[in-house]
Amino acid sequence: MISIKGLSKVYTSGTQAVNKLALDIKQGEILALLGPNGAGKSSTIKILTTLSGFDDGEVTVAGFNVDVDPDKVRQSIGYVAQETGVDYFLTGRENLILQGHLYRMTSKDIHKRIDELSDYFSLSGHLDNLVSTYSGGMRRKLDIATALIHRPKILFLDEPTLGLDTQSRQSLWTYIRKLNEELGLTFLLTTHYLDEADKLAHRVAIIDKGEIKTIGKPDELKDQISGDVVSLHINQPKDKNSLTTSLHNNSFVKDSKWEDDKLHLYVSNGAAAIVKLIEDCHSENAEVNNVSFSRPTLDDVFIQYTGSSIESISDAGEEKWWEKWAGKGGGSWAKKWKEDDAAQSNESDSEKQWTEDEAAEWHKNKEWSDEDSAKWEDNKQWNQQESAAWHNKDKADIDKLSDETAQQSADSNQQWSEDENARWQQGQQKSEKEWPQENTNWPKDDSTSEQSQQYWDKK
Amino acid sequence: MLADTWYLFNKYVKISMRMPLWSLFSLIQPLLWLFIFGSLFKYFATLPGFPATSYINYFVPGVLIMTVLFGSSWAGVSLLREISAGTIDKMLVSPASRTAIVLSRVLHSAVQVVVQAMIVLVAAWIMGATTSYNPLYILLAMLVILLLGIAFASLSNGLAIILQREEPLVIMGNLMTLPLMFFSTAMVPEKFMPEWIHTIAIVNPIEYAVSAVRAALSPTPILSEFVTGFAVTLAFALGTLYWSITAFKATRD
Numbered sequence: 001m002i003s004i005k006g007l008s009k010v011y012t013s014g015t016q017a018v019n020k021l022a023l024d025i026k027q028g029e030i031l032a033l034l035g036p037n038g039a040g041k042s043s044t045i046k047i048l049t050t051l052s053g054f055d056d057g058e059v060t061v062a063g064f065n066v067d068v069d070p071d072k073v074r075q076s077i078g079y080v081a082q083e084t085g086v087d088y089f090l091t092g093r094e095n096l097i098l099q100g101h102l103y104r105m106t107s108k109d110i111h112k113r114i115d116e117l118s119d120y121f122s123l124s125g126h127l128d129n130l131v132s133t134y135s136g137g138m139r140r141k142l143d144i145a146t147a148l149i150h151r152p153k154i155l156f157l158d159e160p161t162l163g164l165d166t167q168s169r170q171s172l173w174t175y176i177r178k179l180n181e182e183l184g185l186t187f188l189l190t191t192h193y194l195d196e197a198d199k200l201a202h203r204v205a206i207i208d209k210g211e212i213k214t215i216g217k218p219d220e221l222k223d224q225i226s227g228d229v230v231s232l233h234i235n236q237p238k239d240k241n242s243l244t245t246s247l248h249n250n251s252f253v254k255d256s257k258w259e260d261d262k263l264h265l266y267v268s269n270g271a272a273a274i275v276k277l278i279e280d281c282h283s284e285n286a287e288v289n290n291v292s293f294s295r296p297t298l299d300d301v302f303i304q305y306t307g308s309s310i311e312s313i314s315d316a317g318e319e320k321w322w323e324k325w326a327g328k329g330g331g332s333w334a335k336k337w338k339e340d341d342a343a344q345s346n347e348s349d350s351e352k353q354w355t356e357d358e359a360a361e362w363h364k365n366k367e368w369s370d371e372d373s374a375k376w377e378d379n380k381q382w383n384q385q386e387s388a389a390w391h392n393k394d395k396a397d398i399d400k401l402s403d404e405t406a407q408q409s410a411d412s413n414q415q416w417s418e419d420e421n422a423r424w425q426q427g428q429q430k431s432e433k434e435w436p437q438e439n440t441n442w443p444k445d446d447s448t449s450e451q452s453q454q455y456w457d458k459k
Numbered sequence: 460m461l462a463d464t465w466y467l468f469n470k471y472v473k474i475s476m477r478m479p480l481w482s483l484f485s486l487i488q489p490l491l492w493l494f495i496f497g498s499l500f501k502y503f504a505t506l507p508g509f510p511a512t513s514y515i516n517y518f519v520p521g522v523l524i525m526t527v528l529f530g531s532s533w534a535g536v537s538l539l540r541e542i543s544a545g546t547i548d549k550m551l552v553s554p555a556s557r558t559a560i561v562l563s564r565v566l567h568s569a570v571q572v573v574v575q576a577m578i579v580l581v582a583a584w585i586m587g588a589t590t591s592y593n594p595l596y597i598l599l600a601m602l603v604i605l606l607l608g609i610a611f612a613s614l615s616n617g618l619a620i621i622l623q624r625e626e627p628l629v630i631m632g633n634l635m636t637l638p639l640m641f642f643s644t645a646m647v648p649e650k651f652m653p654e655w656i657h658t659i660a661i662v663n664p665i666e667y668a669v670s671a672v673r674a675a676l677s678p679t680p681i682l683s684e685f686v687t688g689f690a691v692t693l694a695f696a697l698g699t700l701y702w703s704i705t706a707f708k709a710t711r712d
Contacts, residue, residue, distance in 0.1 A: 078552075079552040085545040085546050085548055087544075088544075102463060102550060102554070102555040
């Protein structure tokens with residue numbers, strides 16, 4: 001569906017937004033571009049959606065070259081931007097109608113389509129209210145509905161759940177899965193939320209500094225990191241190299257990665273390794289402030305490939321809207337302002353540094369002792385159930401556990417919208433009946449609901 | 460392209476209709492000028508060689524042009540708002556004509572300005588102005604006002620795209636309108652002007668719009684003067700419109 005070869009883009013400010021990026025996205029796939037702010041996710045999406053140009057490479061979307069046939073690309077894709085693209089002073093219906101007209105649809109077709117979409121997204125009751133009265137979650141749904149009005153084959157979502165509360169996020173994920181499973185819609189979404197990429201995407205591409213570092217199914221990526229992750233927060237490490245070397249003398253240490261004062265160790269049996277690792281640190285005169293122990297997450301994959309945690313980079317600051325807008329243009333004035341802003345943010349960075357120093361000071365007072373180490377086993381954070389499952393190394397158990405948690409969180413969503421929940425519980429059955437049959441233009445696959453069942457069982 | 464323009468134009472009209480007070484806000488200034496200048500310069504009309512029977516009769520075309528400037532010179536601010544709100548991107552990912560996006564915005568500003576100018580004209584009549592009541596001549600005057608509205612809305616939209624920020628855009632808007640106002644015969648007849656200001660007025664597009672409106676609204680309409688003014692305003696409007704559309708297209712690619 002999407003093929004990108006050697007894509008490069010440099011902004012006038014000299015920032016290399018995308019660097020020789022290559023990516024292929026299959027039909028019916030949900031692919032997540034996971035990366036921190038400024039990694040080039042939005043730039044890539046803007047190029048794919050014909051919103052901005054690029055300097056080098058070849059990009060084909062839905063079979064059309066974005067350089068040669070931008071209008072045909074536009075006709076086949078839907079785009080949901082980071083900012084809500086719906087007009088606040090129009091009603092939901094007016095937004096949908098306008099969008100339909102811009103896609104050159106007939107009025108009759110638009111109205112038929114609005115009925116379908118408002119049913120699908122449970123917006124019927126609010127369609128004639130001004131968008132300014134909508135909740136954040138509803139606005140997002142309307143935004144997606146407007147992007148779907150012309151029956152696109154691919155939907156691009158740029159940080160779709162940014163700024164949404166947990167329940168709206170979960171509901172949105174549900175819709176994305178439904179659209180993908182029932183209608184075979186291809187999704188390319190960007191996110192800097194690890195759980196979003198992990199739970200939603202079929203494949204995840206980790207992107208940093210405009211390059212794709214690795215790509216694969218979330219589980220495959222995590223499996224690349226064998227065993228467990230033990231992270232040691234060392235108080236002002238003196239000789240990082242010698243410490244790593246001595247820890248590597250333990251045969252169970254497979255790999256290690258420094259992230260500032262934090263040492264991430266990839267070990268075969270974390271629970272058993274911790275005590276030995278701490279002892280080793282002591283004998284190396286390295287003071288351990290803090291220990292954490294986990295199964296590998298996508299963040300560990302991210303650390304593996306970039307040397308820093310996605311969360312620490314994402315705090316670095318939001319991209320300014322005019323920077324995104326400026327693209328290749330923007331001229332020297334835009335550049336000047338950008339530099340001014342950079343100077344200002346450097347100042348605030350040094351402030352941040354100061355508080356980090358303070359935090360380090362505070363941590364120092366909390367020395368790690370043997371007593372603490374003993375207590376560690378019944379630490380509150382450590383979930384007993386999980387621990388048992390973990391020691392058994394029984395993958396099925398863990399999966400079951402996470403299914404239970406998923407069920408629990410699904411239960412808590414009941415309050416959100418009874419109407420919605422009822423719909424969702426009826427599940428595919430209802431929408432199979434209502435949606436694809438009425439609308440023969442959508443790709444229909446009878447086996448989807450069965451497939452989706454299998455898909456979720458697998459999860 | 461025309462269909463896209465129409466749909467988008469409708470959208471903007473709908474939004475303005477929902478906030479009528481906000482749209483009328485920019486009327487306050489011209490009405491205030493009408494009142495203040497009308498009173499302040501009242502005795503100008505007694506000076507020998509003053510070209511009108513009363514100052515307010517002379518000033519009405521000027522205040523109509525002022526309405527245009529105050530009404531449309533900040534049109535670009537809302538473009539920047541729309542860009543940051545993401546609605547412009549939504550239009551740009553659709554096959555909608557890029558020309559239509561600019562054109563619909565500009566037309567909306569211009570039509571809004573015409574409505575405001577009509578209100579100001581009625582207010583002037585209430586204050587005792589006795590300009591032409593002939594609907595045909597009023598229509599001709601409004602046509603010039605529409606064109607000047609297109610021109611300044613285009614300038615503002617184009618500048619918004621190039622500057623990318625609200626603050627300098629507002630400064631530029633002020634810088635454009637006020638001096639151009641005073642370097643024309645909007646308030647003071649040519650006769651009472653220093654020579655150098657008169658020289659500047661010759662290349663000031665606003666001067667031509669003022670004289671065209673004045674020619675149309677005077678008790679004895681002067682057609683030749685109207686045609687000259689109209690032609691210059693038309694050329695100015697088309698030029699700025701073309702420039703802003705080009706600027707809009709260029710920044711995106």
